[in-house]
Amino acid sequence: MAQHNELGKKGEQLAVDFLLEHDYTIVERNYRFNKAEVDIIAQQQDILTIIEVKTRSNTDFGNPQDFVKPKQIKNLVRAVDEYVTENQLDVEVRFDIIAIVKQGKTYEIEHLKDAFYHF
Secondary structure (H helix, E strand, O other), rough: OOEEEEHHHHHHHHHHHHHHOOOOOEEEEEEEOOEEEEEEEEEHHOOOOOOOOOOOOOOOOOOOOHHHHHHHHHHHHHHHHHHHHHHHOEEEEEEEEEEEEEOOOEEEEEOOOOOOOOO
16 A cells, blocks of 8 residues: 555544544445545534545645635535435534644644535
C-alpha cells in the first residue's frame, strides 16, 4: 500500500477515536454514493455529522482543510442527501472536517465544525 494511503487510513482511525472520545456514535464509515465517499457519518445527540478527514504529513503546501475543494463538497452533499433519503432520517445535518497533521511521531487533530454549507 502506498505511504499516503496508509497515512489516510491512520488519519481516519485517529478521527474515529477522537469522535468516540467526544461522545459521538459512529454510524457509517466510507459510505459511497456515485463519485463521493463520505469518510465518517457520526451522530451526537440529534445531529447527524458528516465528517471529511484530511491527513497530511506536513503543512508545507497548506493546511489539510485547504484540500477540500468545491466539487468534492458538492459530491458529499449529494451523497448525504441520498443517505438521509434512503434511511428516511429526519435529523439536522452538519458538515465537519477533521484536519490531522503528523508532527514527528504524534498527530495534531483539529475538529472544524460547520466547515462548509450546502451549495
